[in-house]
Amino acid sequence: xxxxxxxxxxxxxxxxxxxxxxxxKKRKEQFGPDNVFDFSLGNPCLEPPARFxxxxxxxxxxxxxGQHGYMPNAGFETVRQKIAAYLSNLYAxxxxxxxxxxxxxxxxxLNVVFKTFFDHDDEVILLSPYFTEYDFYLxxxxxxxxxxxxxxxxxxxxxIISNAITDRTRAVLINSPNNPTGRVYTEKExxxxxxxxxxxxxxxxxxxxxxSDEPYRKIVYDGIIxxxxxxxxxxxxxxxxxxxxxxxxxxxxxxxxxHHDITDKDEIxxxxxxxxxxxxxxxxxxLMQRAVSYLLDETVDVSIYQRKRDLLYNSLVSFxxxxxxxxxxxxxxxxxxxxxxxxxxxxxxxxxxxxxxSGFGGPxxxxxxxxxxxxxxxxxLPGFERVFNRYA
Amino acid sequence: xxxxxxxxxxxxxxxxxxxxxxxxKKRKEQFGPDNVFDFSLGNPCLEPPARFxxxxxxxxxxxxxGQHGYMPNAGFETVRQKIAAYLSNLYAxxxxxxxxxxxxxxxxxLNVVFKTFFDHDDEVILLSPYFTEYDFYLxxxxxxxxxxxxxxxxxxxxxIISNAITDRTRAVLINSPNNPTGRVYTEKExxxxxxxxxxxxxxxxxxxxxxSDEPYRKIVYDGIIxxxxxxxxxxxxxxxxxxxxxxxxxxxxxxxxxHHDITDKDEIxxxxxxxxxxxxxxxxxxLMQRAVSYLLDETVDVSIYQRKRDLLYNSLVSFxxxxxxxxxxxxxxxxxxxxxxxxxxxxxxxxxxxxxxSGFGGPxxxxxxxxxxxxxxxxxLPGFERVFNRYA
Numbered sequence: 001x002x003x004x005x006x007x008x009x010x011x012x013x014x015x016x017x018x019x020x021x022x023x024x025k026k027r028k029e030q031f032g033p034d035n036v037f038d039f040s041l042g043n044p045c046l047e048p049p050a051r052f053x054x055x056x057x058x059x060x061x062x063x064x065x066g067q068h069g070y071m072p073n074a075g076f077e078t079v080r081q082k083i084a085a086y087l088s089n090l091y092a093x094x095x096x097x098x099x100x101x102x103x104x105x106x107x108x109x110l111n112v113v114f115k116t117f118f119d120h121d122d123e124v125i126l127l128s129p130y131f132t133e134y135d136f137y138l139x140x141x142x143x144x145x146x147x148x149x150x151x152x153x154x155x156x157x158x159x160i161i162s163n164a165i166t167d168r169t170r171a172v173l174i175n176s177p178n179n180p181t182g183r184v185y186t187e188k189e190x191x192x193x194x195x196x197x198x199x200x201x202x203x204x205x206x207x208x209x210x211x212s213d214e215p216y217r218k219i220v221y222d223g224i225i226x227x228x229x230x231x232x233x234x235x236x237x238x239x240x241x242x243x244x245x246x247x248x249x250x251x252x253x254x255x256x257x258x259h260h261d262i263t264d265k266d267e268i269x270x271x272x273x274x275x276x277x278x279x280x281x282x283x284x285x286x287l288m289q290r291a292v293s294y295l296l297d298e299t300v301d302v303s304i305y306q307r308k309r310d311l312l313y314n315s316l317v318s319f320x321x322x323x324x325x326x327x328x329x330x331x332x333x334x335x336x337x338x339x340x341x342x343x344x345x346x347x348x349x350x351x352x353x354x355x356x357x358s359g360f361g362g363p364x365x366x367x368x369x370x371x372x373x374x375x376x377x378x379x380x381l382p383g384f385e386r387v388f389n390r391y392a
Numbered sequence: 393x394x395x396x397x398x399x400x401x402x403x404x405x406x407x408x409x410x411x412x413x414x415x416x417k418k419r420k421e422q423f424g425p426d427n428v429f430d431f432s433l434g435n436p437c438l439e440p441p442a443r444f445x446x447x448x449x450x451x452x453x454x455x456x457x458g459q460h461g462y463m464p465n466a467g468f469e470t471v472r473q474k475i476a477a478y479l480s481n482l483y484a485x486x487x488x489x490x491x492x493x494x495x496x497x498x499x500x501x502l503n504v505v506f507k508t509f510f511d512h513d514d515e516v517i518l519l520s521p522y523f524t525e526y527d528f529y530l531x532x533x534x535x536x537x538x539x540x541x542x543x544x545x546x547x548x549x550x551x552i553i554s555n556a557i558t559d560r561t562r563a564v565l566i567n568s569p570n571n572p573t574g575r576v577y578t579e580k581e582x583x584x585x586x587x588x589x590x591x592x593x594x595x596x597x598x599x600x601x602x603x604s605d606e607p608y609r610k611i612v613y614d615g616i617i618x619x620x621x622x623x624x625x626x627x628x629x630x631x632x633x634x635x636x637x638x639x640x641x642x643x644x645x646x647x648x649x650x651h652h653d654i655t656d657k658d659e660i661x662x663x664x665x666x667x668x669x670x671x672x673x674x675x676x677x678x679l680m681q682r683a684v685s686y687l688l689d690e691t692v693d694v695s696i697y698q699r700k701r702d703l704l705y706n707s708l709v710s711f712x713x714x715x716x717x718x719x720x721x722x723x724x725x726x727x728x729x730x731x732x733x734x735x736x737x738x739x740x741x742x743x744x745x746x747x748x749x750s751g752f753g754g755p756x757x758x759x760x761x762x763x764x765x766x767x768x769x770x771x772x773l774p775g776f777e778r779v780f781n782r783y784a
Contacts, residue, residue: 002599002656003663004511010670011662043462052460053452056679060448068444070435070641104496104644107672115532119396136670140507140532207394249462250678252496252644264394270403271395278402278528280503281496285677286642287448 010136024353031351037380039368040353042179042330044247046300046371052246055294059287068286073277074269075102075255075284079293086296087257091230099260101272102284105252106215109239110137111279112256113211116271118143123168125161129154129333129362131179131213143170147361153324154183154333158192165200171209172197176226177216180360180367181333182309182326184220187227194233207235207263214238215254218245218299220328221306234261242292244330245299253288305330308370312377319385320392330371333357337391340366346390350383402528416745423743429772431760432745434571434722436639438692438763444638447686451679460678465669466661467494467647467676471685478688479649483622491652493664494676497644498607501631502529503671504648505603508663510535514562517553521546521725521754523571523605535562539753545716546575546725550584557592563601564589568618569608572752572759573725574701574718576612579619586625599627599655606630607646610637610691612720613698626653634684636722637691645680697722700762704769711777712784722763725749729783732758738782742775 020040028036074080080097087095103109118124120142126134128147138145148164151157161172172193176185197208210233217226217240230236241254256272258265276283312332313325322335336343340356344366347354357365370377412432420428466472472489479487495501510516512534518526520539530537540556543549553564564585568577589600602625609618609632622628633646654660668675705717708726715726728735732748736758739746749757762769
């Protein structure tokens with residue numbers, strides 16, 4: 001056999017997602033793409049704001065030499081300054097360019113953080129249900145995911161997290177607004193989590209890192225404002241991207257922001273800049289770095305996603321589905337009345353493509369990515385109702 | 393200490409390059425940027441072809457939905473089709489889209505290949521002098537670099553390669569046109585290498601992979617045409633980028649092309665697409681994928697680099713430097729009459745920034761990246777002469 005044993009193993013375990021994807025493709029060919037309702041991927045359906053196009057045109061006309069060449073591995077200084085200014089304003093704290101590293105999306109950012117911090121067999125606490133790409137990212141750097149549950153409303157459970165912390169625990173990874181649940185952690189929850197982390201950091205004599213993965217931060221509803229996490233815990237690294245709030249998922253642009261007072265900051269920054277280089281990213285894409293630096297106050301029209309949430313959530317609840325009402329992101333994570341894989345297969349037979357909760361460490365649930373045209377939601381409703389009634 | 397032991401170690405070993413870079417920055421502040429002659433980085437000095445700007449304007453005006461969103465992890469099908477057609481024409485072979493994966497530059501491509509193929513402690517043969525980022529890329533995936541020498545003219549030495557092949561050898565990595573030497577391997581050399589690899593593949597009962605890193609393929613001089621490597625060896629993976637030939641180094645766009653007849657091709661492609669995803673690249677930047685697909689026949693004006701090579705090579709040789717005349721890329725790799733670090737430090741005192749050969753596994757040489765303005769070359773010549781005369 002030619003490929004590595006690890007990849008071979010992963011191809012087997014990840015193959016049911018590929019199978020789903022391929023079956024979906026087949027169904028679209030068979031029934032026509034308009035008759036297959038694809039809720040499987042978190043690929044934004046909104047186009048980037050109009051100003052994105054204006055900005056790129058202007059950047060391409062800017063004839064300053066070297067704009068498409070290598071720059072420092074952390075990214076353009078001017079771009080990082082603008083992001084620091086944006087964050088300083090958002091969090092009423094003093095960020096500088098040296099607190100920021102531009103990255104190849106949040107996926108690139110997480111790999112940079114993981115490579116920089118984790119030694120072989122270091123433990124990282126994940127809260128289920130969670131985005132299971134984290135498992136692969138940790139495996140890249142030989143760290144061990146330790147998965148603990150959340151409360152029935154998907155809120156943080158400080159006690160269960162506290163109990164999971166061992167001598168090997170290096171970090172806790174949170175994701176809020178959450179994929180797949182849409183949950184936004186409250187200030188109270190984050191303060192309780194910080195108390196737990198501070199207690200154990202003191203006990204262990206070294207800081208436990210909090211990594212906050214926040215690509216959906218601006219995709220929030222009902223007037224909710226995510227809490228100021230930089231005010232709550234200092235051993236903090238935030239990773240984010242412009243994939244969702246500017247609908248630039250394919251352009252691979254994001255950044256890492258560290259807390260100004262994080263322990264060993266200079267070494268951490270040097271390590272992460274080095275990791276960004278040697279992981280083969282080298283630097284975040286140049287044109288997109290400059291583009292987003294002019295769009296930090298822009299967001300796609302979140303009210304459109306909120307309308308989609310309301311339409312789908314209200315309809316499914318009226319059919320009898322049990323769902324924690326999501327406050328952000330663009331996912332619903334309803335309970336399944338039977339085994340989630342069976343339920344998702346039944347939906348698929350109605351040409352409705354979703355993902356079993358088992359794929360997120362959350363069996364007996366399933367994920368609906370509602371970043372799709374209204375028509376897809378409307379046309380799918382009878383199928384959602386039929387399948388629920390069959391099993392209820 | 394907060395960061396991982398590996399990164400901490402790497403930061404120490406790689407810190408002299410950072411020190412050089414910082415010293416260079418300091419000198420530019422002290423003497424003015426026009427009085428510091430920076431030959432340290434392979435950052436193209438030419439701008440992308442004018443057609444690049446036209447293409448990006450047109451792509452941004454194209455209102456087809458989803459152009460900035462996720463696409464298959466291998467890249468846009470249409471883009472891969474165009475690259476397959478380009479390669480089919482170049483190599484008179486039948487490439488298809490399924491032989492191509494779009495990547496975050498050649499650095500991203502190499503990490504994808506390494507992660508897909510190598511298990512812990514697999515050996516990979518590198519030919520010195522070489523681009524030492526390869527060491528870090530291999531270390532990411534726990535493979536072991538086995539470095540062997542080349543001939544005095546930096547040509548391939550099949551015997552020395554053959555002797556280095558063990559039961560653990562999984563691949564040989566070549567880079568032609570070469571960084572740092574500018575050497576372009578001949579057809580005869582590649583056939584001799586292929587013979588060695590075929591002999592050992594048969595002996596070991598499994599294919600030894602040839603990985604050809606070719607970002608400088610179009611940067612060649614004196615009418616040289618790099619040989620058709622796809623005709624020479626079938627267990628072949630080519631990685632490349634548009635960093636040098638389109639001067640898009642900062643945009644991070646490249647691709648992997650596999651030989652149509654490589655053993656276990658379907659598994660290899662599935663593995664590499666998976667690796668592209670889970671290494672956090674997810675996919676190559678969307679806009680740049682589409683842009684380069686319209687620019688496959690474009691190249692920066694290579695005659696400008698040839699002129700720079702001639703100017704610098706002829707001048708240095710006239711001063712007494714001993715140099716293998718480079719046939720491609722934009723580097724000179726002259727011998728140093730004394731220890732290379734001492735020699736490079738002496739040049740630095742003349743405000744001439746270069747890199748010691750030791751940084752490329754080639755002590756008693758140094759690298760000059762001549763992708764700089766003519767003026768930089770011209771102004772630096774007296775300093776190059778003075779330092780040589782001091783040590784000769």
